[in-house]
Structures are given as structure tokens and as C-alpha cells.
Amino acid sequence: MSSFEVRLEVTAADAATELYVIDGDFNLVDRGIGSKVFQVTPGIYKIKARSGIQQEERLVIVRGDEKVEFAPLPFASAVPLENTAGTMRREGTPFDPYDTEARLEEIARQAIGHGRKVLSSKLRARIAAENASPMLGILGMHLLIREGKRNKEAREQNPAEAIPEVNNIEEVRRVIANLRATIGRHPDVETIAIGAGVGDPTYAFDIPPMLTVSWRLLLKATALQPELIPRGSLGEQVAMRLWGDGAWLQWLDPATDRIDREAAWQANAKRMLIYLEAADEGVFQAQRLRLRLNASARRKLVKQLGIPMAAIDAWIEGVEKKP
Secondary structure, eight states, X not given: OOSSOEEEEEEESSTTOEEEEEOTTSOEEEEEESEEEEEEOSEXXXXXXXXXXXXXXXXXXXXXXXXXXXXXXXXXXXXXXXXXXXXXXXXXXXOOTTOHHHHHHHHHXXXXXXXXXXXXXXXXXXXXXXXXXXXXXXXXXXXXXXXXXXXXXXXXXXXXXXXXXXXXXXXXHHHHHHHHHHHOOOHHHHHHHHXXXXXXXXXXXXXXXXXXXXXXXXXXXXXXXXXXXXXTSHHHHHHTTXXXXXXXXXXXXTTTOOSOHHXXXXXXXXXXXXXXXXXXXXXXXXXXXXXXXXXXXXXXXXXXXXXXXXXXXXXXXXXXXXX
């Protein structure tokens, strides 16, 4: 194989399509998103494009500078879009099956569900644009949050490596400002705003967010701000009856649910609290334990039980009052 390098330009129709170049020995040469110019030596390469969970592969013989283009991949979608196998739009905007923005929304949604990395520079710019669709803005913020979280974990796990810090907080705040200006206060947006340090203290979460990932962020925030999901609210009822693990938050109807969900989570809570108490006699000491529930323990309770902190606090208080 020759030692000199040539340009291999790969372009996908969607800005969020993942691109991979694999050499003849099945080694990953490099990856990109949307479009990228790869520097390679002449030879035979496999070029792979992935949108959502759908992918297409091509074998390419590279002798000199080459260009490879991928048409829109027909990934599976419940939305009747062109070039899919099967929307949160601005008011008055008709549905368009050829809408490229809607395709980006679907790719972003599937990327969140399957842990894919799809944040190209072009997609970042589109997410932050003032005229971006609200749904793309919300999904895009979750992609930015996850990228920052993964970067933090990588730096913590590899302290000896000089991994550059990724801080997307300003990008997230820009999208929050755009969405507040276009659609007003929205539970998914306001949930993200809390973690971005620009939460609205006057906003009441009367209804839960649309997305499961948004719900998890809100639930986590209640560990230190129990009032975010008030007692008796729909959010508290939903927390006990979540159904499925898809992108959209779904739950069983509280009005027709005959199972005593409250008793079930309280039994689990008692077991967790006894473990945290770690008393020799194994007796649940609610009053003493409350004083030892630091921020870390509160977050652990909320995460493991899936119940808002206000409900947990109220239950502990009720146990304390019992003779």
C-alpha cells in the first residue's frame, strides 16, 4: 500500500447521520457526523452510514481523491416522513413528509434512546437556531447534556489523560431562551433549565414532561428541591405507574389502576432506609435516619425508588409520628 494520503470526502443527506471509515484489516480509521473529509492511503475501504438504528455500507476502492454520498437512509419511524419505513410543530405549520427538520428530530430521538453520538457542527448550529423546531431544540439539549456528562465521566475515569473539557452549558441556555420565546414555559424545557442554572422559581410542574429523559432529570432535581413535584400532583401519581421504557413518558391511568402502588414503593423504601441506617438491631429508626439523609443519600433514594422526594419525605414523617 502506498504511504501517501488522499482525500476521501463522505457526505450524508442528514446532518445527524454517523459516518465510519473501516480499512481492509477491519480497523476503524476514523468517524464523523453528517459530512467529513477523511485522510487515507489508497486502498479498499468500507464506508458505513448510520441514521437511528438503520445503516448502509459500501465498499470503495480509493486510488486518488474520492467523494462518497449517501441518500437519506429509510430508518423506521412512527412519523409518516418520506424515506422512513413506516410532531411537535409550530402552530399553523402543516405536516410535511419531506421535512428535513422532522427527520433530524427522529434521528435525534433514536440517538437518545440508543446512546448514539450524532452532534455534528451542522446539527449543533441547527439546534441553537432561533427558528429551529421546538422538538429538535428539546431533543438537541438532551444530546448536549449527555455529551457533557460523558466527557466528565471520561475525565474522571482517566485523570492521567489530557482530555479536553466539554462544557455545553451556554449552548443549552441559548436553546432554552429560544424556546421560552417561541413556545413559552414548557415542562421539558423548564426541567432542563433547572440543571442549566436558569430555572424559573415560579414555574409549577402541574404536568410531567413529555420525554422519559426529561422526567429522570426532574425526578433527580426533587432530591434537593422536593417542591418541584408537589404532593398529590399528577407527577406523583405518574411516578408510581410508569409504563414502558421508550422515549415518550407513558403511564397507567391512575383512575383505573387497582394495584396499591404506594404500599409497594414504601416497602422498598423501608428496606433501603434500613440498609442506609445500618443499625445493629436492624430496626428502622426514621427520626434518626432523617438527620443522616445527606444529598447523596436523597439522590440515591429518588433514583432507586423512582418516587419524588416530597412523597418520600411525607412518608418518613408519617412513620416518625407512629407510636
